[in-house]
Amino acid sequence: MILNGRELSEKIQESVKKEIAESGLTPCLATVIVGEDPASQMYVRMKHRACENVGIKSAGVELPAESTTEEILKAVSELNADPSVHGILVQLPLPPHADTEKVIESVSPEKDVDGFHPYNLGRLFSGRPDFVPCTPGGIMTILSEYGINPEGKRAVVIGRSVDVGRPMAALLINANATVTVCHSRTENLEDEIRNADIVVSAIGRAKFIREEMIRDGAVVIDVGINQDGEGKLCGDVDFENVERKSSAITPVPGGVGPMTIATLMQNTLKSAKLHEGI
């Protein structure tokens, strides 16, 4: 079974749109982008487009690549103080000279629709999440929508980043899975993957996951954003071959990516409701 993230994202955006129209709220998402990386610019454009589609106002702050950490902090603090802004998203990665942790920690936790602030990560880790990071949150939604319950299952998460691997592991623990987190120093990675009922791959290497690495009937979630030999967008998974052996699999494109955007819309609506006391 192919898990259609594009279709589900559209469905979720429709329901967010309906809820916004009925509530009379005007949620507002502010994005901050530093520099002119074309991939980052494309992602931010996609987020603004989704906002427009569901009835969320969006504001974009664009700072030059050479901005200092202090200048980025100042932009965030103005958005923190602006009562018309409900959600703040600082597009990552920041240029290497900027202090990313400091910037993330400066976003007001009540506006942190990315869920990257240590307060929100702590809430998630304690099993009482407020804002859940959008990519792992979107993955949990796709599992639940397709009736895949992680309870009691062996889940292997490959990658330990703060935006994907770590919150993914926390969400799967909260859903009563037995979770293993693998990374670049893992010994016998293939043995770990072969044991998994659910594999979430955020490695960043094209077609790394091959059919002989996964068990029959595994659920395979591909978070990878890579280019194949011909420069075409592809995931971490050798899709054609792994699909045959899996019971469910997300494609790239059309899988996890659109779910990230759908979850951002849900988080922004949630933030607007919190601010307006609804």
Ligand SMILES: Nc1nc(=O)c2c([nH]1)NC[C@@H]1CN(c3ccc(C(=O)N[C@@H](CCC(=O)O)C(=O)O)cc3)C=[N+]21
């Ligand atoms: N503060 C922050 N928050 C993020 O959520 C964040 C970020 N920084 N930095 C970069 C990553 C990446 N990300 C994606 C969102 C949508 C797609 C997506 O919709 N992809 C389409 C394909 C788009 C294409 O054609 O390239 C798909 O998979 O079908 C992918 C990747 C959000 N990120």
